[in-house]
Amino acid sequence: MSQENPLRGEETTQRRPDPFILVIFGAGGDLTHRKLAPALYSLASQNLLPEEFAVVGFSRREMSDDNFRRDLAGAVGRFSRLSPVRAQVWQRLAERIFYVAGDFTTSDGYHRLGELLTRLDRERGTGGNRLFYLATPPSFYSTIAGRLGEAGLTRGGGWTRLVVEKPFGKDLTTARELNAQLYQVLQENQIYRIDHYLGKETVQNILAFRFANGIFEPVWNRRYVDHVQISVAESLGVERRGSYYEEAGALRDMVQNHLLQLLCLTAMEPPVAFDADAVRDEKVKVLRAIHPFTPKEAGSRAVRGQYTAGWVLGEPVVGYLREPGVVGDSPTETYAALKLFIDNWRWAGVPFYLRTGKRMPKRATEVAIQFKRAPHLLFSQTATPELEPNVLSMRIQPDEGIVLRFAAKVPGPTVRLRTVSMDFFYGTSFGTEPPEAYERLLLDWMLGDSTLFTRRDEVEAAWTLVTSLLESWGEGNAPYPYEAGTWGPREADALLERDERSWRRL
C-alpha cells in the first residue's frame, strides 16, 4: 500500500478541516470582536467549518455561555463583511460557542477549561484536536503556554496548535526566550506566529505576480532595477494603544514584521514549491542576506521621526507626546525610514528604501519597483520634460492593484513623450470582494498549513536586523519631529536625495 491516500491528490474539492475545538484566550478583547468572530462567521457561512467543532472563550471576566454568544453576535453584526448576518448560519455557529472565566496565571481556570474540553470531545466528537489562540497581551504568551502544558491540555489525544499574535518578542533576546519557552511545551510545527499581512490577498498576489508570469522575472534583478520602495503609511495615530506603543515604536511595531515580510516576498528567489518550508526557506535567506547596521551607519541609513500636532484628513490632531498613555518626553519613534541592501547576486547594490509612519496624509501600502532609465534617449530632452523612469507599483491597500508606468507619445505632429500608466485594479477585474486576511489565516491553521505564518528562524533573523539598528540608535537618540499630516521628517527626504532619488507620492 502506498503512503498516500489514493483518493486524494490533484484536489478539485475544498478540503474541510478535521473536527477540533478553538480556544480563544483573551476572548473579551478587541481582536476577538473585530477579526476572529467575523472571520469565524464568514467561514461558517461558506460552510468551511466541520460539523464537529466548538469555540471556547477564555478570559478573566465572569460571563455565561449565553452572554458570550450575545457578545460575539454583536461583534459579527458590527464587523462582518457579509451583511446582513444570516440568522440560520449564526445560530448553528452560536450553539457551538462556550465560555470559561479564569485567570491566565493561576491553574484553576485551566482545570475548568480541561473539563469542558473533555466534555466537548465526548459530546461533540471533536477528537481531542485543539487550537489555542492567544489574543492576549504578549506578556502572557509564555505563561499561558506553560499553564496549558502543566494542565496536560497540549496532549488532548489529537493535534494541538498554538497561535500567537504580534509582537513576538521586543528584540532578539526576548524573541529567543519566548521561542525557548514555547518549545518546552510544543514543537515548531505546532506554533503559528501570525503576521496578518501575509493573509492579505494582495500580499499573496506578489508571489502570484512574480512566479506565475514569465515576463517579469528576467528583469527582477540588479541589471534592470534601480531601487525598490516599500511604504506602509497610516493616517491614524496611536489611538488607545499609547502605552503599548511607548514600548514598541514604529520599528518594532511595523518594520520587524510587515515591512520585512513585504521585502522578503519582493526579493526572494523562486521557491521550489509553494509549501510551508520551501517558501520560508527562501524568505529566511533574504533576511540573512540583508546587510546589518553598524553603529556608524545607523545615522546615514536610517531615520526615525515622531509626529507633532497638525491636521489629518481635515481634522486637527494632537502630537504624539500629548497622546494618552505617552510619557511627556518620550523618545519613541512613530516613523521610520531605512535604506537596506541585500547582499546576494540578484540584488547587490540595489537599495531597498523602507518607510512607515503614523499620522501620514493618508493610508497607503505599496511596493514599488523602479527600473533603470533607458540607456540612451533618442528624443530630445526638451520634448520630454516630465519623463519619468518605469515603475511597477504593487498596491496592497487601498485601491488594491498593480500599475505599470511607462512613456507614450503624445498625439500630434511632434515627438512629445508623456508618462502614462497601465492599471490593473482588483475591484474592476474581479467583482468579488476578497476575504479578510483573518479568514484565510484561520482556515490555514485549521488545516495545519503554516506557509503564511512566520517560522522561528524567520522571526529571529528579522529581529537580528532590527536589533542591530535599535542598538545603534541607542539611548537618548531623539527622533526627528514631523508635523502630523505630512510625509515624515525632512531628514527622511534627505536620505533619498543623497542618492539623487525621492520618495514616491502615495
Added chain:
Amino acid sequence: MKGGGPGEATPPQAVFWEGQGVTVEAVERLLAQLASRAEEAGEDRPIVRSRVLNLLVPVRGTTPADRAAQAAARLALQHPSRTIILVGDPQAAGGMDARVLVHTEGRGAEERRVIFCEQLVLTVRGEAARHPASIVLPLLVPELPAVVWWPEEPPWDQTFDELLRACDRLVVDTDRFREVAGLGRLASVGCALGDLAWERLAPWREELARSFDPPAARECLTQLSRVVIRMGTLPRAWLLAGWLADRLGWEVLAQEPAQGGWTVRWRRPGGELSMELATDRSKEETVELSAPQATFRVQGKAGEGTAFARYPGEPGIERRLRWEETTPPMCLDRVLARGSDRSLRNALTHAARLVGEANDRKEKGGAGAK
C-alpha cells in the same frame, strides 16, 4: 459591495438595446460601441469594461433562455463576461432577434462605472440556426477564452460540433443527461471539460477521501469486496464509479443490468469486487464500500448526511455532515474558477469504458433474443 458567493449578489441590470430582424453586423457594431453609447446616454462617470471570458449558452425555447440569463447574471461578479445566449429554432421562419443587457456597478475611488456582464440573447430562426458558428464567431471577444455551456444534454449533432470548435471549453451537466450513453460521447470530446454534476459530487469525493485518511483505514482499500453506489441520477452514479476505478486502479470484468441499475464486477489489485449501481430519487444517496471486517459509508440527502467508518482498530465512528446547497450558478462558478480538470477527465474515461461494455452487452442481448 457586500456578500460574496454566486447567487447572493447580482449587479443591477438594464436592457440596453432590443431589436427584431437584426443582422450580426448590427449587433457587432452595437457591442463595439457599448461603452461610448452608455456615456452618451447620460452616464457621467467613466465606463470600464471588465471581462475575463466569453460564455456561450445554447438553449431551446424562451424559458430555458431566461433561466440561463439569470444564472449567467449571478456569475457576473465572479466571472465578468460577454455572455451569448443562443436560442435556436430551425423549424420556425427565418430571422434573428437580439436583446442586449448590461450589468453595471460603481467601483473604486472615482466610482468608475464597471460593466461586469454584457449579455446578448440571440433568437435565431430557420436555416441559420443550423450554422450557429457563423453567428457566434464574430461576436466573441478576441483573446479571451470561450466557454460553451449546455444546460441540457447537448444534441451531439453538427451544431454541437460547430460550437465546440468555436470554443475552448465545454461545460455540461451530466445529471441532465437522458441516459448514460451520453457519458461515452462526452469522454470522446477533445477539449477541456467541466461538469456541474461533478461539482455536486465534490463533497462526496471529499468525504470518501477523508474516510481513508487514517492509515489503518487506507489498508482496507486493497481488500474491498463490495461497493454500493446509489445516486439521484444514474450518470452521476457512473461518474463516481469511474472516479473510484481511476483512483484505485480497477478494471471492468463484467456487468449486467439489475433492478434500477447495474451490477458490475471489477478487477482490483489483488482480487475482485462487485458493485451495485443504482438510481433512486426517493431514498438517501449512498456510497458504501465494504471489505472483510470493514465498512465505510457516506450517505445523505438535501444537504445533510453522515459518514460512517468501521475498520480494524476502529469499532465504528459516525460523523455528521452538512453540505452546501448547490445551485447551477454555484456549480458553474466552481467550474469556471478552475482550469482543466484532470480528475474529471479520468473518471469519465473509466465511466465511458463501463458505457462501452454496457452497449456491447445490449447489442449481444439483442442478438440473442432474435
